[in-house]
Structure formats: structure tokens, C-alpha cells
Amino acid sequence: MHKTYDSRSEFFEDRIRQMAQEIARLSKSEVLNINEDEYIDYLENKFSLTPIKVYRDMEEIREPRKIQREMQCDPYTAAMYGYRQNSRVVYEGYEIKVSYPFEGDAVLFFVRPNTFTIGGASAKQIHVDESTGRLILTYECWDNDSEQFNRDKVNAFNNEIGPLLTINPEVERFNSNLRSRASAEFQKRKNQCLSENAFFRAINVSPNDVPYKVPVPTVKKKQVPHPGVKRQEYKPYPSMDDRMYVDILQTLYRAGQAMERKPSTYINKDEEALRDLFIFRLEDRYDSATVTGETFNFGGKTDICLKDSATNANLFIAECKIWHGPKAFGEAIDQLFDRYLTVRDSKVTLMFFVAGNEFNSVLETIKQEAPKHKYFASYKGKREQSSFSYMFHLPTDLEQKVFLEIMAFHFPKA
Structure with a gap:
């Protein structure tokens, strides 16, 4: 159970106090022999915070x-x-x-x-x-x-x-200053140890400061969400845990953003080559799921399909398209829902690669055209600058809802 803090200043000060206490628990020999840079890395990793x-x-x-x-x-x-x-x-x-x-x-x-x-x-x-x-x-x-x-x-x-x-902006400021605070606290402790050794030598007492290698502690890496397939007695077919769905969307979006900053990753590449770059980011990320490309499902081949390793059931489907305007946008949704999805598929994504220079105009087109589609149910909000969340329904069942994320990335030809 977490302690409740009455003010944010109290919380951040307590965080630094905990870090200082951890440094204080080191013995003098550990302080003088540990790899300082690696130990500061450890402190920064342990006491930094992830915004909520x-x-x-x-x-x-x-x-x-x-x-x-x-x-x-x-x-x-x-x-x-x-x-x-x-x-x-x-x-x-x-x-x-x-x-x-x-x-x-x-x-x-x-x-x-x-x-x-x-x-x-x-x-x-x-x-x-x-x-x-x-x-x-x-x-x-x-x-x-x-x-x-x-x-x-x-x-x-x-x-x-x-x-x-x-609190999130304050968390970012705290994280940005944490390394310097950790270094200052460690240096303060180290100076105390050096001062004590100097005093011992001055009174003809030999300090125990024989150099030896001190292992730096490790911080347990924050866990990537487990596939978390929900297996409920009344719903035997696996479905994706919400946290995993969010993690997949974030992974795909960050991959697209990184590619936008590196033209060599997308110049002269077609849909299939770009798709493989996204698959590469998902492969090996989830222990109990496998990622495949060009996978048969229902009436066609899906670009990216994430499957539960134990049952081979679909967890997530994504389609990649070069942007060719509003008409092709609607046709891409038709293709996804009419040919690829079954009643078991509930979390899907459409990714559009925009080659022209009117990227903001494309985003406006997506926001205007998506609600006009015959399978549209509701708009759930903008997840990122160019990632939009919708609820659609299957062609054969108005009550069968599907989470549809529509993303767009700017990959100009020159």
C-alpha cells in the first residue's frame, strides 16, 4: 500500500530522501570502490518516475x-x-x-x-x-x-x-534533475569517507581502503504488458488485455515517429517493406504471442496479425496503406471489415503512409471521413497527434463492436 502525500513538494522531497538513505547504507569501502557512473545510472533508473x-x-x-x-x-x-x-x-x-x-x-x-x-x-x-x-x-x-x-x-x-x-509536468522536471541530485548526494557521501580516511592517516591509523571491485545493483526492468489473454468461462475465445492493446498502439506509433525522423528507413520502400519494419518492432516483445505478416484470415491476407501462442487465436490485426485520398480511405476500411475481420476480431489498426506535403490536411480528412463510414459507431478521442481512436461495428452485426485505431505517418518521397 502506498503512502498518501498531502502535497507534491512533500512527495518529491521524500523521493530524494529515500535516494539519500540508499546511498547512506553503502559502507565506506563500497563508496570508495564502486563504479561511480554506473551507480549514478542505477540511482537514476530506480528513483525516476513514469508519468501516469x-x-x-x-x-x-x-x-x-x-x-x-x-x-x-x-x-x-x-x-x-x-x-x-x-x-x-x-x-x-x-x-x-x-x-x-x-x-x-x-x-x-x-x-x-x-x-x-x-x-x-x-x-x-x-x-x-x-x-x-x-x-x-x-x-x-x-x-x-x-x-x-x-x-x-x-x-x-x-x-x-x-x-x-x-502532476505529470512536475514528474518530467523531477526526472530531468534527478541525475544531478543523485551525483551530488553520492559525492557528499564520498567526501565524508575521504575526509574520514584523511583523519585516520593523520593520527597514524591505517584506513581499510584496499581497492576491490564492488558490483553495482540492478534495477528490475519495467515489465512490458503480458499478453494477458482473458480466458473467462463464459468467453472461451481469447481476447487481448487492454494494457497490451495500448502497448501495441504505442509501439507502432513510436516506430512510425522514429521512421519519420530517418528518411533512409522509408525512402523507395513500398507497403510491404514498410510493414516489415513495424513487424520487426513487435516481434519478440510479447512472450505468449506471435507476430506474422501476410496472414490468411477470413477472406484475405492481413498485413500484420498478432496471435495467442497457446491457441493460435487472433489478438490483433493491422493493415498498412499508402495514402491515396478520401475515396481510397473509405475503401481501405471496407477491405478491412468486409474481407479480413470475423466475429472474434475486436482490436484492429489502419496505418496510412502519407507521401505528399499536405500531412495536416490528411489528418483533417481522416477526422471528417471516418464518421461518415457505414460501419462507424463512435469516436473515442485522439490518442496521439496523428492517431485517432474509434469504435466501429462488424458488417454482419451492429452490436459486435470493434476498436479501430487509425494512424498516419509522414513519409515524403524527397
Whole structure:
């Protein structure tokens, strides 16, 4: 369980204090013999923080649980409903849990924001489940008013979670200064040890400072999300964990961004060659999943397909296209949904490679044309500058929803 901090300054100061305490635990021989650069690397890795991000568009509402509360009947209610004055009345309602996947260091959720909203809708409880990577808000609903519940849910998120996320710029500043702070703290400890040795020599006492190699501790690497295939008794077909889906999208987007900065990676390459570069970034990333290209599925070959290693079931499908305008954009969605997807496929991506110089115009076209498509269900928001999240439905089933991420990358010919 994480400690709760009343202020951000208290939290960051405590982080530095913990680092200083770790340095203080080193013996004098360790301080004088350890590889200083490697040890500073270790401290920086251990005490740096990953900003938190909550994926509001991937909200999950669990089945409501019936609850009751007993209250003394007030005079107004007694007069309206014919109850006896001061009698006890039992009210029935629902407890509803709403969860969102998140990433980053969960400890940041326990730091009180500098400013926050007082009053308005609020959740009864906020729980951070680090084992599943989900933020869970619990509400009580007593009037069965769905519109009011949805308004309260939106307001509670804005009032309670929104302020927590404003810590991220301060986290970035903390990380940028951490190495210099670590170096200063270590140098302070080292100077103390050197001063002590000088004193011992001055009084003709031999200090125990024979050089020897001291191993530098290691920091456990932050885990890449496990495929996390959900196998529930009522849903035997594997489906992708939300955290893994987010990780795949981020991996593809960062790969595209990196390629944009290095023209040699995309100049004179066709769709297939560009696709292989993205496959390369996904291969070996997930222990229990395999990535293939040009894979048969339903009525055609998908460009990128991620499969569960144990069952060979599809987890994720991506299509790569050179941008050829609005008409071809719609046809690409048609091809994906009409030819490649089955009722088992629920998380897919379309990646467009834009060769011309009107990249911002292309992004506007995507935002305008996607909602016009016959399979469009809803817009879930912009994940990145050129990555847009949608919910579509299958051609054969209006109720069968599919997460569709549409990405665009600028790969000019010259």
C-alpha cells in the first residue's frame, strides 16, 4: 500500500530522501570502490518516475450490485408517502464500479494535487489496482436515473482524476534533475569517507581502503504488458488485455515517429517493406504471442496479425496503406471489415503512409471521413497527434463492436 502525500513538494522531497538513505547504507569501502557512473545510472533508473496516463476511452462498467440503506423518514417524505413520522425507511439502489486502464507509476495517484475542485459529483471510492493496471471508481446510484449517473460519472472523473494527472509536468522536471541530485548526494557521501580516511592517516591509523571491485545493483526492468489473454468461462475465445492493446498502439506509433525522423528507413520502400519494419518492432516483445505478416484470415491476407501462442487465436490485426485520398480511405476500411475481420476480431489498426506535403490536411480528412463510414459507431478521442481512436461495428452485426485505431505517418518521397 502506498503512502498518501498531502502535497507534491512533500512527495518529491521524500523521493530524494529515500535516494539519500540508499546511498547512506553503502559502507565506506563500497563508496570508495564502486563504479561511480554506473551507480549514478542505477540511482537514476530506480528513483525516476513514469508519468501516469488514464485511458478514459477504454472505460469498463461492471455489472451493478444491489445495495440497501435504512434511514429515518423525514417529515416531508412521511407526508408525501403516508409514512409514520420518525419511522425507518429502506431505500434500494446499486453499487456500480467503473474502471479505466492506466500506465505509469501508481504511487503518483496517492499525491494530493496542488489545486482541486470542491463539491460536485464524486465517486464513493477510488481504488488503484496495480495487478491489473486499472483505476476503479465506485459509485452509488439510488434513483435509477441513467442520464444523471452518466453526468455524475463524467463530472467525478473530471473533478477527481483530472487534477491527479496534472502532476505529470512536475514528474518530467523531477526526472530531468534527478541525475544531478543523485551525483551530488553520492559525492557528499564520498567526501565524508575521504575526509574520514584523511583523519585516520593523520593520527597514524591505517584506513581499510584496499581497492576491490564492488558490483553495482540492478534495477528490475519495467515489465512490458503480458499478453494477458482473458480466458473467462463464459468467453472461451481469447481476447487481448487492454494494457497490451495500448502497448501495441504505442509501439507502432513510436516506430512510425522514429521512421519519420530517418528518411533512409522509408525512402523507395513500398507497403510491404514498410510493414516489415513495424513487424520487426513487435516481434519478440510479447512472450505468449506471435507476430506474422501476410496472414490468411477470413477472406484475405492481413498485413500484420498478432496471435495467442497457446491457441493460435487472433489478438490483433493491422493493415498498412499508402495514402491515396478520401475515396481510397473509405475503401481501405471496407477491405478491412468486409474481407479480413470475423466475429472474434475486436482490436484492429489502419496505418496510412502519407507521401505528399499536405500531412495536416490528411489528418483533417481522416477526422471528417471516418464518421461518415457505414460501419462507424463512435469516436473515442485522439490518442496521439496523428492517431485517432474509434469504435466501429462488424458488417454482419451492429452490436459486435470493434476498436479501430487509425494512424498516419509522414513519409515524403524527397
